[in-house]
Each structure stands twice: as C-alpha cells, then as structure tokens.
Amino acid sequence: MDKGAITRAREKAEAGKRLSLTDALALYEDNDLLFLASCARKMKERKSGKNVFYNVNRHINLTNICTSGCPLCAFQCEEGDGRGFVLETEDIAKILQEAQSVPRLGEVHIVSALHPTKDFNYYLNVIRQVKQALPDVDIKAFTPVEIVHFSQLTGKSIREVLTILQEVGLSSLPGGGAEILSDRVRQIICPQKATAAQWIETIKTAHGLGIRTNCTMMYGHIETIEERLQHLITLRDIQDETGGFQAFVSFPFHPANTELSHLKRVGSWEDMKMMALSRLILDNVDHIKAFWIMLTMPIAQLALGFGADDLDGTIGEEKIIHAAGAKTNTGITRSKLRKLIVEAGLEPVERDTFYRPIEEGML
Amino acid sequence: MYCNAEYQDIEEKILSGKRLSKEDGLRLFDCNDLSWLGNMADIVRKCKCGDIVYYNVNCHVNLTNMCTSKCKFCAFGRDKDAKGAYAMSPEEAIAVVEDAMQDPDLAGLHVVSGLHPEWHFDDYLYRLQALHDRFPSLYLKGFTGVEITHFAKISGLSVAEVLSKLKNAGLQAIAGGGAEILCDRVRQELCPEKATAKEWLEVARVAHGMGIKSNASMLYGHIETMEERVDHLLKLRELQDETGGFQTFICFPFLPKNTELGKQVQQTSMWDDLKTMAISRLMLDNFTNIKAYWVMLTVPVAQLALSFGANDIDGTVHKETILHDAGATSPTALSEDYIIRIVREAGRIPASCDCNFNIIRRFDQ
Numbered sequence: 001m002d003k004g005a006i007t008r009a010r011e012k013a014e015a016g017k018r019l020s021l022t023d024a025l026a027l028y029e030d031n032d033l034l035f036l037a038s039c040a041r042k043m044k045e046r047k048s049g050k051n052v053f054y055n056v057n058r059h060i061n062l063t064n065i066c067t068s069g070c071p072l073c074a075f076q077c078e079e080g081d082g083r084g085f086v087l088e089t090e091d092i093a094k095i096l097q098e099a100q101s102v103p104r105l106g107e108v109h110i111v112s113a114l115h116p117t118k119d120f121n122y123y124l125n126v127i128r129q130v131k132q133a134l135p136d137v138d139i140k141a142f143t144p145v146e147i148v149h150f151s152q153l154t155g156k157s158i159r160e161v162l163t164i165l166q167e168v169g170l171s172s173l174p175g176g177g178a179e180i181l182s183d184r185v186r187q188i189i190c191p192q193k194a195t196a197a198q199w200i201e202t203i204k205t206a207h208g209l210g211i212r213t214n215c216t217m218m219y220g221h222i223e224t225i226e227e228r229l230q231h232l233i234t235l236r237d238i239q240d241e242t243g244g245f246q247a248f249v250s251f252p253f254h255p256a257n258t259e260l261s262h263l264k265r266v267g268s269w270e271d272m273k274m275m276a277l278s279r280l281i282l283d284n285v286d287h288i289k290a291f292w293i294m295l296t297m298p299i300a301q302l303a304l305g306f307g308a309d310d311l312d313g314t315i316g317e318e319k320i321i322h323a324a325g326a327k328t329n330t331g332i333t334r335s336k337l338r339k340l341i342v343e344a345g346l347e348p349v350e351r352d353t354f355y356r357p358i359e360e361g362m363l
Numbered sequence: 364m365y366c367n368a369e370y371q372d373i374e375e376k377i378l379s380g381k382r383l384s385k386e387d388g389l390r391l392f393d394c395n396d397l398s399w400l401g402n403m404a405d406i407v408r409k410c411k412c413g414d415i416v417y418y419n420v421n422c423h424v425n426l427t428n429m430c431t432s433k434c435k436f437c438a439f440g441r442d443k444d445a446k447g448a449y450a451m452s453p454e455e456a457i458a459v460v461e462d463a464m465q466d467p468d469l470a471g472l473h474v475v476s477g478l479h480p481e482w483h484f485d486d487y488l489y490r491l492q493a494l495h496d497r498f499p500s501l502y503l504k505g506f507t508g509v510e511i512t513h514f515a516k517i518s519g520l521s522v523a524e525v526l527s528k529l530k531n532a533g534l535q536a537i538a539g540g541g542a543e544i545l546c547d548r549v550r551q552e553l554c555p556e557k558a559t560a561k562e563w564l565e566v567a568r569v570a571h572g573m574g575i576k577s578n579a580s581m582l583y584g585h586i587e588t589m590e591e592r593v594d595h596l597l598k599l600r601e602l603q604d605e606t607g608g609f610q611t612f613i614c615f616p617f618l619p620k621n622t623e624l625g626k627q628v629q630q631t632s633m634w635d636d637l638k639t640m641a642i643s644r645l646m647l648d649n650f651t652n653i654k655a656y657w658v659m660l661t662v663p664v665a666q667l668a669l670s671f672g673a674n675d676i677d678g679t680v681h682k683e684t685i686l687h688d689a690g691a692t693s694p695t696a697l698s699e700d701y702i703i704r705i706v707r708e709a710g711r712i713p714a715s716c717d718c719n720f721n722i723i724r725r726f727d728q
Contacts, residue, residue: 031710033670034405037398267708268663269670298633299663305397305634344634345395 006030013039016046019281024229027277033269036276040307043279047286048309052341053351056334057107057313058099062087062126066113068145070190072179072221074257076113086115092126096133107313107353108134110141111176114149114193120161123150124168131169138171138353144202144213145177148194158205166211172353173206175214175249180223180231188222189260200238207244212354215245215285219274220253220266228274232281239284246355247287247310250274251294268299272306279307287355297332297340304344311337367399377403383646388593391642397634404641404672412651412674415725416706417716419678420470420699422463424505425685426451426490430477432509434554436543436585438621438689440477450479453493460498463681468699471718472498473678474505475538475685478557484518484525488532495533503533504718508566508577509541512558522569530575536718537570539578539613544587545598552586553624564602571608576719579609579650583639584617584631585624592639596646603649610720611652611675614639615659620690633664637671644672652720658683661693662705669709676702 009023010030016039019027027036063086066076077083087095099105108130115122123142130139142150142165150161162170179189181196194202206213215235219228239245252271255263279288289310290303300311315331334350341348350358367374373387383391394400427450430440441448451459463469472494479486487510495503506514506529514525543550545560558566567577579599583592603609616636619625631639644653654675655668665676679702683695699715703726706713714725 033667033709034398034401038402041396041398264704267666267705269666269705269709271663272667296663298661302397302633302637302667340632343632344397 001026001029010035013280016043016283018283021226021230021233024232024277024281025226027280028225028229028273031273033273033276036273036280037306040276040279041305043283044288044307044309050345050347051309051349052304052344052346053287053310053349053355054334054337054341055106055313055351055353056102056104057109057315058095058102058105059315060087060092060095060108060110060130062092062110062112062123063115063118064113065115067116068114068190068192070193071259072189072218072253074254079116086118089125089129092129093133096130099134099137104350104358105134105137106351106358107138107140109174109313109315110139111143111174112146114146120150120154124164127165127168127170139169140172140174140353141165141170143174143176144199144206145194147173147202147206148198158202159209162202162206162209162211166209170211172246173203173211173213175203175216175245178216178231178235179218180227181234182223182227182231185221185223185227196234200234203238203244204242207242212244212246214247214249214289215239216249216251217274217278218251218253220270221255221260221263229277229281232278236282236284239282243284245285247289248278248282248285249289249291249312250278251291254294268302271295271299272303275303275306275308292332301340301344304341304346311341367394367396370394370396370399374399374403377407377645380648382648385593385597388596388642388646389589391645392589392593392638394638395634397637400638400641400645401671404644405670407644407648408653408672408674414711415674415714415722416669416709416711417652417675417714417720417722418699418702418706419473419718420466420468420715420723421473421678422460422469422471422681423683423685424451424456424459424472424474424494426456426474426476426487427479427482428477428684428688429479431480432478432554432557434543434557435624436553436582436617436622438618439685443480450482451490453490456490456494457497459682460494460501464498466679466681466699468715469501469681470715470723471502471504473538473680473718474503475507475540476510478510478513484514484520484528487514488528491529491534492532499533502535502717502719504536505529505534505538507538507541508563509558511537511566511570512562522566523573526566526570526573526575530573534575536610537567537575537577539580539609539611540615542580542595542599543582544591545595546587546591549585549587549591560598564598567602567608568606571606576608576610578611578613578654579603580613580615581639581643582615582617584635585619585628593646596643600647600649603647607649609650611654612643612647612650613654613656613677614643615656618659618686618689618691622689633667636660636664637668640668640673641671657697658686658691658693662697666705666709669706669711676706678702 005026009026290300290308292300338348616631655665655673657665
C-alpha cells in the first residue's frame with residue numbers, strides 16, 4: 001500500500017468522510033490504533049453525544065440441536081447427543097415467570113439452532129407464549145438464518161414468514177448469522193446455512209416490512225482482511241438502501257470447542273481496531289454495540305473509547321457463546337453497567353428495543 | 364490533530380518535550396479522552412525508545428511465602444504454620460529452575476520472596492549463590508527494596524554492605540516491587556511492618572550509586588488518592604533525576620481477591636489501567652522503559668498498553684505464584700511465540716532482553 005493512499009484515508013477518517021474499500025484497507029494496514037480511536041470517538045459523538053445505551057433484557061436459546069453443523073460453532077450438537085436440549089412450553093413458562101419479576105424488562109432476545117424436527121408452529125407458539133406472558137416487552141427474535149430455515153420448512157416465502165411472525169408479536173430481528181457475507185468464507189465455516197444472498201434478501205425484506213434489525217460480523221477465523229472490510233461495506237450498501245439497521249455488533253471468533261479450534265483467538269488489539277474501523281466505515285448505522293458477553297466486560301468498557309455507544313444489556317442466561325469457552329458472567333446488574341459507563345466519562349441511557357430512552361423518572 | 368481543547372496547554376508541553384507538573388498530572392487523571400491520552404503517551408514512547416518491545420524469557424523463583432510483614436494487599440504471604448506455607452531449600456530452588464531450563468531460550472531468573480520469620484540474610488544469600496553457581500549463564504534479577512531493607516535490619520549490615528554481598532553472589536539487578544505507594548499515610552494503613560517510603564527510595568539510591576540498576580513500580584487502585592498516585596510518580600522521577608538508575612517502571616493494579624483489603628475495595632477497570640499507564644509514561648519523562656506487566660493486567664490489557672506508552676511486556680515468567688494467589692486470572696506463563704505474536708499484532712518489533720535491557724534476539728518481520 002503506498003503512503004499516498006494511507007495519507008488520503010487518514011484525512012477522510014479524520015474529517016468523518018465516507019471510506020472506500022481502498023481507504024479501509026489503508027487504515028487497516030497503517031495500524032495506528034489510537035488514531036482510529038480518536039476518529040471513531042468523534043464519529044460516535046456526532047451520532048450519540050455522550051450517551052451510551054443499554055437495556056434490560058433476557059436471552060432465551062430454545063434449542064442447541066442443529067441441522068446446519070457449522071464448523072464455526074461450539075453450541076450446536078446433533079440429535080441424540082447428551083448435551084442436546086429443547087425448551088418445551090413448560091420450560092419456557094418457567095423462564096417467563098422469572099422474567100416477569102425483572103423490573104422494567106424491555107426486551108426478550110431469542111436465537112436458537114435449526115432443529116431437525118420442530119416445525120414453524122413451535123416457534124410461532126413460543127412468540128405467542130412470550131407475548132402473552134410479557135405483553136409490554138419487545139421480542140427480538142430469529143436471525144435471518146433461522147428465517148430462511150422457516151421458509152424452507154414451510155414452503156412459504158421469506159416475506160410470508162416474516163409477516164406471520166410480525167402478526168404474532170415479533171418486533172425486531174437480531175442480525176446474527178451474517179458471519180462474513182462472502183460465499184467463499186461461508187463454504188468453509190458454515191456451508192449448510194443461509195448463503196450471503198439469502199441473508200441479505202431476508203434483511204431487506206424485513207426492513208421493507210418495517211421490521212428493524214441489527215447487523216453483525218464474525219471475524220478472526222479464515223477470512224481475509226479484504227473480505228472482512230468488504231463485509232462492512234456490503235452492510236453499509238444495504239443500509240443506504242433500506243435504513244433498517246439499528247446497530248452493528250461484531251463478534252470476535254472464539255475457536256475453543258469448534259471444528260476450527262486450531263485457530264487462535266485474535267488479540268484485544270485486533271478487537272479494538274475492528275471496533276473503531278466498524279464505527280468509521282458504517283457511517284450510516286446509528287449504533288455500534290460492544291457485546292460484552294463476547295468481548296468480556298473490561299474490553300467492552302474500553303470499546304467505549306473506540307467508537308461503541310451501546311453495551312447491550314443485562315442478559316439473563318447466555319448459552320451460545322459460553323459453549324465456545326467464553327469466561328464472562330452470564331448476566332450483569334443495571335447498576336454495574338451504569339457504573340462502568342460513568343467511569344468512562346459517559347452518560348448511561350437505558351433504552352427500549354428501538355433505542356428510545358426510558359425516562360429517568362421511570363427508573 | 365490530537366488536540367483536545369481542554370488540555371491544549373498540556374499537549375503543547377508534551378509535544379515540546381517540557382516536564383509536566385503535579386497539577387498537570389492531576390488534570391490528566393480527570394481526563395477521560397482515552398485515545399488522546401494514549402496518543403500523547405504513544406508519541407513520547409516512540410520518540411524515546413522506538414518500536415522495539417522488550418520481553419524476558421525468564422522464570423520467577425519465589426523462595427518462600429512465609430512473611431512477617433502481613434501487608435493488607437497481599438494474598439501470597441502467610442504465617443509459618445499456615446496452610447500452604449513453604450520455604451525452599453537451595454535444592455528445591457534449583458529444581459524449579461531445572462524444570463524451567465527445558466526451555467532452551469531461558470535467559471534469566473526473577474527472585475522475590477517473603478520476609479521469612481527465621482531466615483537470616485545468609486539463608487537468602489546462600490540460595491542466591493547456589494542458583495548462580497548451578498546456572499552461571501542465567502542472569503539474576505532479584506530482591507525488592509523491601510527485602511533488602513529487611514536484610515539490613517536482620518543482619519545489622521548497612522544497605523550498601525547487603526547490596527555488595529548480593530552483588531558478589533551474582534545479583535545483577537534489583538526487582539522493582541515493594542514501592543506500592545511511596546506515601547507514609549498509605550503505608551501505615553496497608554503495610555506498616557515493612558520498609559517505609561524513605562527506606563525503599565534509599566535502597567534504590569544506594570544501589571544506583573554502586574552501579575546496580577533497579578526497577579520502580581506502583582501498586583494502585585486500593586486506598587490511595589489520585590494525588591498520592593501523582594506524588595508517587597514525582598518521587599520516582601526526582602530520584603531518577605538524581606541517579607538515572609531506574610531501568611523500567613511497572614504499574615501494578617491491585618488485585619483484591621483473597622486479600623484482607625479485598626473486602627472493601629473493587630478491582631480497577633481496564634479504563635483506569637490504561638489511563639494510569641499513559642499518565643505514568645507522560646509523568647516519568649526520565650524513564651526509558653515502561654512495562655505492561657501482563658500477569659497483573661491480563662494479556663488483553665497488556666497488549667493494548669503497548670499503544671498507551673508501554674515498550675516492555677515483561678516475560679514468559681514460567682510459573683507465577685504471588686499474584687495468582689491474589690486471584691490473577693491470567694495464565695501462569697506465556698510462550699515466547701505467543702508474546703512475539705501479540706507484539707507483532709500491535710505493529711511493533713519484539714526483542715528478548717536480559718535484566719539490564721541488553722537485547723538477546725530481535726524479531727524483525
């Protein structure tokens with residue numbers, strides 16, 4: 001990469017201008033972590049001032065029995081495996097009963113495996129059950145990978161599947177399963193699940209129906225740096241077209257217990273570099289989330305200095321990432337989250353699913 | 364480009380190489396513009412010591428955990444008859460190193476221990492000599508200002524005499540621990556039984572005068588005020604002006620687990636750790652090296668600290684016990700390959716060195 005390209009990219013990043021793939025590659029290679037941090041911080045301040053968002057949420061993982069067998073995953077197992085579980089109506093009722101006692105619970109987050117025998121009705125009934133128990137709580141459920149699976153199960157179009165889910169109470173989609181939107185990469189890390197084109201189609205259809213979503217990236221496995229940065233630009237192109245992404249979440253790959261366990265977890269340097277670069281490249285996405293479950297809380301707090309403005313939530317019990325050896329706690333209290341934000345000189349803002357602040361008076 | 368309006372005067376001082384005052388230091392601790400602080404420290408680091416990151420291929424030897432000083436922040440020291448108490452014979456100390464010698468690149472030892480209730484100075488001296496005789500090619504760094512003060516007290520010798528005997532037995536450099544916070548209010552409360560601030564500084568001064576280099580350190584994140592942190596850095600800076608004998612400065616965030624103090628103090632955040640690292644680099648303008656001690660900081664923080672002023676990442680360590688007794692969650696050793704990888708990821712040049720920062724091998728791309 002020539003010096004001129006790096007200089008031009010730095011000028012654009014400093015001025016908050018749109019970065020091309022070439023610019024992004026130049027900034028990556030330049031590897032000036034704190035320069036990226038200061039540019040990302042400026043962009044964060046333009047988007048959300050001193051605010052850092054979090055919500056009070058609960059995660060529910062319905063099952064880990066999965067037909068897709070992705071080499072990148074430590075959560076899934078085959079039917080008949082002793083580790084396998086599926087939550088039935090009464091299991092979910094117990095979780096919901098506990099959730100009803102959580103003060104100001106704002107969101108239930110449901111993501112699961114592609115179960116070999118559960119039909120679409122099972123999932124619809126889960127949404128109905130959650131809605132009935134927690135009528136005022138927003139339901140963020142099913143990644144595009146699961147939506148594509150439902151479409152294949154039922155023979156219905158993606159649009160029909162999403163419409164039905166919306167009717168029974170779904171409010172938004174988490175943006176998982178994007179991994180790296182490159183078919184070369186997906187062939188290796190997740191050959192059996194939704195393709196890049198299917199993921200994109202599902203997202204665009206959801207946005208068209210007024211269902212907002214997040215977008216994500218799983219990095220640090222077998223992708224090239226160019227594929228990684230191109231992935232961010234693909235997300236930005238979608239956002240230009242639909243405006244439906246609320247937040248971007250990046251997941252560093254945790255290799256333990258996966259078929260790719262020969263790989264090494266990238267360092268915190270890379271995590272912070274990607275945090276700042278994501279903030280700068282995704283100039284049209286409002287929020288960048290530091291997902292503490294994956295990053296660990298200390299690194300997530302630090303990410304607030306690298307462009308992040310959202311610390312996710314209190315989370316009840318998280319299983320997917322902990323199956324891959326995450327050493328974080330499975331939940332955190334509101335007051336601890338707020339304290340971490342204040343310590344970084346920023347303002348904690350409790351939010352609902354749609355990033356509307358919950359008035360301080362109500363807390 | 365880095366300019367932060369509120370701190371423009373400080374930025375100008377830093378960029379023109381002027382010394383920061385106590386007030387500047389206090390203001391920096393109030394600043395939460397982490398990337399600006401990091402940038403400032405990084406500019407100073409680059410200009411002072413370039414892109415090399417030093418590390419040791421070393422082994423820690425903790426001769427005993429029996430200790431009379433009972434510091435409230437310590438989870439390692441214990442009474443003689445307490446569970447888990449040990450004291451190594453010279454043969455046992457040699458066996459620890461024999462084990463570490465399986466790594467053909469092992470270059471040196473780091474020997475620090477408790478203040479044993481019954482051992483004489485000769486007991487320590489004898490073990491040091493035994494290690495040196497058995498492993499003459501390994502460099503020897505060891506004993507903190509606290510241990511050396513203790514040796515002088517129990518032997519009736521002067522600090523200079525103690526140091527001279529240690530030097531003759533093979534000691535090449537003094538470890539940086541035991542400084543904690545060099546303020547008698549803090550020491551009275553946390554570690555009244557061991558070397559005072561003045562005694563600790565005196566050991567460093569005498570050693571430097573004899574041509575023995577030493578390290579400096581700060582244990583922060585317990586009961587000290589920010590002003591006491593800044594004063595601590597200033598005391599080290601002042602002595603360094605006088606002697607020039609400090610080689611590297613090490614920040615130790617207090618690990619509360621399993622300590623008496625842990626009941627009332629919460630562990631520092633990474634935010635505080637990186638801020639303190641950057642401010643140390645900026646205040647200690649006469650120190651060449653600033654160490655990111657991964658055992659205490661954890662590997663992720665230590666790696667990031669390389670862009671907050673650090674140019675030294677300690678070493679492979681072999682088997683750390685003092686801090687792991689205090690609940691350190693980092694591994695007890697790192698491989699050299701791993702250290703090289705994380706330094707390179709940060710865009711820097713790893714170089715292994717001895718206890719006096721002489722480069723043994725460097726790994727340019």
